[in-house]
Amino acid sequence: MSDILDRDAIDLAADLEAGNLSAEEVMRATLDRIGEVNGRVNAIVSLREPDALLTEAQQADESKRKGWMHGLPLAVKDLANAKGLRTTMGSPVFADQVAQSDDIMVARMRAAGAIIIGKTNTPEFGLGSNTFNPVHGATCNPYDLTRSAGGSSGGAAAALACRMLPVADGSDMMGSLRNPAAWNNVYGFRPSWGRVPSEPVGDSFLHQLATNGPMARSPRDVAALLDIQSGPDPRQPHGCPVEPTLPGIETDVKGRRIGWLRDWGGAYGFEPGILELSEKALGHFDDIGCIVEEVPAPFAAEAIWESWTTLRSWSVAAGTAALYENDETRSRLKPEAIWEIERGLAFSAMDVHRASVIRSEWFKVAAGLFDRYDALILPSTQVWPFPIEWRYPERVNDTDMDTYHRWMEVVVPPGLLGLPCLNMPAGFNADGLPLGLQMFGRRGADASLLQIGHAWHAATPHFRAKPSVLTAP
Numbered sequence: 508m509s510d511i512l513d514r515d516a517i518d519l520a521a522d523l524e525a526g527n528l529s530a531e532e533v534m535r536a537t538l539d540r541i542g543e544v545n546g547r548v549n550a551i552v553s554l555r556e557p558d559a560l561l562t563e564a565q566q567a568d569e570s571k572r573k574g575w576m577h578g579l580p581l582a583v584k585d586l587a588n589a590k591g592l593r594t595t596m597g598s599p600v601f602a603d604q605v606a607q608s609d610d611i612m613v614a615r616m617r618a619a620g621a622i623i624i625g626k627t628n629t630p631e632f633g634l635g636s637n638t639f640n641p642v643h644g645a646t647c648n649p650y651d652l653t654r655s656a657g658g659s660s661g662g663a664a665a666a667l668a669c670r671m672l673p674v675a676d677g678s679d680m681m682g683s684l685r686n687p688a689a690w691n692n693v694y695g696f697r698p699s700w701g702r703v704p705s706e707p708v709g710d711s712f713l714h715q716l717a718t719n720g721p722m723a724r725s726p727r728d729v730a731a732l733l734d735i736q737s738g739p740d741p742r743q744p745h746g747c748p749v750e751p752t753l754p755g756i757e758t759d760v761k762g763r764r765i766g767w768l769r770d771w772g773g774a775y776g777f778e779p780g781i782l783e784l785s786e787k788a789l790g791h792f793d794d795i796g797c798i799v800e801e802v803p804a805p806f807a808a809e810a811i812w813e814s815w816t817t818l819r820s821w822s823v824a825a826g827t828a829a830l831y832e833n834d835e836t837r838s839r840l841k842p843e844a845i846w847e848i849e850r851g852l853a854f855s856a857m858d859v860h861r862a863s864v865i866r867s868e869w870f871k872v873a874a875g876l877f878d879r880y881d882a883l884i885l886p887s888t889q890v891w892p893f894p895i896e897w898r899y900p901e902r903v904n905d906t907d908m909d910t911y912h913r914w915m916e917v918v919v920p921p922g923l924l925g926l927p928c929l930n931m932p933a934g935f936n937a938d939g940l941p942l943g944l945q946m947f948g949r950r951g952a953d954a955s956l957l958q959i960g961h962a963w964h965a966a967t968p969h970f971r972a973k974p975s976v977l978t979a980p
Contacts, residue, residue, distance in 0.1 A: 512536055516673035516728045520575045530578025534564035534622070537580045541671050544976055547652055550665035551582050551672075552643040553593050554625035563622050575731060576674075577620025584663055584677050585626040585643075586633050587719070589613045592623070597631040597640030599839045600830060611704050612676060612719045612736050619735045627675060628662030631841050632827065636686045636915050637899055638662055645895055648690060649974035650941055654892035657687030663722050664691035668974050673723075674732045680717035681819065682887070682918030688722055688930040689887035689943025692972060694960065695722045696729045699950045700925025702749055703733070704740040711743045714822045715925050724970060726929070726960035730756050733953065752954040760962045761796030765789075765946070766880040768920075772804030775917045776903045778890045780936050785886045785944055788933035788967075795962040802883065805876055806869050808916070814869070815919045816910070817854060817862035824851025843911045870924050877949040882956060887930045887943035889917050921947035929960045932969040939975065 511519065511533065522528040538557050545551050560580075567578040583589045586596050588606035590613075595601050609617060617623060631640045638661025639645035646661045648654040649668045656665040660677030664687035667675050677684045679697040688695025703719045721732035730752040739746030767789060770777060792799050824847065830836040831848045840848075876883060890900050900914045901907065908914050921928045928947035935941055948956050964970065 512540055512670035512673075515725050516579060516723060517575070517731055519673055520577070520579060523578050524572060530564040530567040530622070531561060533578065534560055534580055537624070537671065540669065544649075544669045545671060547647065547976060548649050548656075548665050548669055549644055549646050550628055550656070550662040550669065551624075552585060552626050552628050552662065555592070560622065560624055567620065567622065572620060574619030574735070576616060576735065579621055579673055580624045581616060581621040582625045582627045582663075582666060582672055582675065583613050583623060584660055584675075585629045586659070586678055587613055587676065589623050589626070592626060595642045596633070597629050597642055599641050600836050602642045610706055611740055615735050616676065616732075626662075627660070627666055629660065630658045632844055633659035633678065633680065633683060634823070634841070634843050634847065635659065635899060635911060636682055637897070638687070647895055648892045649976040650692065650939055651892065652976060653895055654940065655690070655895050655897070657690040657888075657892065659683040659687075660695065660722060661687045664688050664693055664695065667691065667693045667722055667724055669976060674728050675722040676719060676732070676736070677722050678717060678719045679922065681912060681922060682915050684720050684722060685887045685918055685928060685930040685943065685945050686915060689932075690892045690941055692932045692941040692970065692974070693722060693724050694726055694729050694932070695930040696720050696733060696957070697922065697928040698733060698737070699927045699953055701745040701747070702953060703736045704738075704743055704746050707740060707742040710825065711745070714825065715745070716819060716822055716922065718925070726957050726964050727753070727756055729929070729960070730957045750954065752957050755954055756958055756961045758958045759796075760959050763797045763881040763959060764879065765792055765797050765799045766802035766876060766883045767799055768802050768804070768883055768885050771808050771885070771917075771920075774804060774808035775889060776906050777886060778903065781886050781889065781891070781942060784934050784936065784942050788942075788944060789884070791963055791967050794966040797959065802876070802880070806872050806920075810865050811869055811920055811923060812916060814862040814865035815923050816850075817858060818866070818923070820847045820850035821854055821859050822851070823847040828852060846911070866923055869920070873924055873926070874949065877952075882946045882948045882952075882959060884944055884946050885917055885920070887918070887945040889914055891936060891940045918945065921945070924950070926950055927953040927956055929956050931960055931963055932967070934969050935972065
């Protein structure tokens with residue numbers, strides 16, 4: 508029965524609709540897999556009682572279909588609210604917080620028929636591309652249990668790799684849908700900012716860094732889930748009607764131009780083997796008829812970093828300052844959160860303005876690049892999955908990291924601009940650790956990127972390699 512878990516979510520959904528499978532069968536297989544694997548990986552947390560889940564699956568079999576996700580199991584990233592489940596955000600401050608309602612994205616997935624089985628693990632407040640926290644512990648990489656699964660959607664990516672979920676949701680401020688996808692050999696998609704709304708809490712105009720989005724084991728499933736998550740929320744100013752991405756995903760991409768940014772003119776350091784394997788993987792674009800050209804660094808990397816760290820700390824502080832100002836809750840925050848908050852509180856309005864001017868200048872330069880290229884490519888990570896006991900890499904090659912997140916600087920250029928960006932599995936090193944490439948385009952080019960990703964998926968073998976936690980005796 509577990510072989511059904513290897514299948515794409517859309518294929519599972521088609522069999523459920525045709526009556527070739529039941530939601531109860533899928534749920535039993537899912538719970539069996541979680542029982543076999545999750546104790547070693549720790550990707551799914553706050554799992555609901557199996558009997559209740561099986562009952563809900565039986566009810567799905569007996570009821571009218573709500574949408575393509577009808578009867579499929581789903582665990583929600585533990586930064587989002589799912590009614591009746593804990594939303595800990597990995598923080599001891601919220602360890603016992605039970606959600607009273609669904610967030611917008613969760614409500615949309617539930618309305619499409621998904622059965623919410625639990626949550627997926629995340630770092631505290633989603634800060635840091637390493638999934639560990641004092642509430643639920645660390646999520647291990649299923650390709651090497653001694654290594655990190657990345658973050659902050661590390662639990663989601665590891666659960667997908669282990670076939671404990673058919674699709675997953677995540678969120679991305681600084682690579683959180685891309686870094687863990689790369690390290691778990693799955694697809695993670697950061698949508699154009701505003702396409703998938705977050706919650707209408709606090710300011711809805713100023714902060715444009717973080718977004719929710721989909722993860723899956725194929726671009727087709729990514730598109731299907733993105734179409735469920737997408738669409739404006741009338742309470743928020745920036746969203747607009749969007750065209751679905753799934754219907755047009757089967758498209759000839761021959762002749763599309765891809766710009767390879769490599770190491771951004773030497774600005775980004777990469778551990779040995781990453782650039783070499785990335786360039787080898789670029790050869791797959793030849794197989795689908797795309798044209799790849801190397802592109803020199805288009806903008807000063809240090810200016811992008813300055814803009815990013817200012818706007819990020821300002822955003823983090825805006826959302827968590829109340830916890831910092833309370834002596835009791837401040838004592839329970841991790842050092843990285845305190846560092847971000849203190850930086851954010853110290854900025855003046857003109858500091859933030861200057862950072863946004865840099866962002867605006869980079870946006871104009873990027874727009875010119877997209878007049879020549881359909882997409883741009885960078886590696887998704889600068890380092891290989893590191894030992895699970897590390898908080899973060901303190902050095903990349905011979906360079907000391909001056910912040911807890913500098914080792915992920917390569918994800919910043921598209922994230923700062925709110926551009927759509929797809930992590931694509933790109934192969935493995937000699938130790939069997941996965942690598943990913945991030946492909947990004949102009950705002951609104953979500954469908955175009957997924958078309959290229961779909962063609963790439965058909966031409967590459969990387970996604971077929973199962974993690975060692977499923978293959979080792």
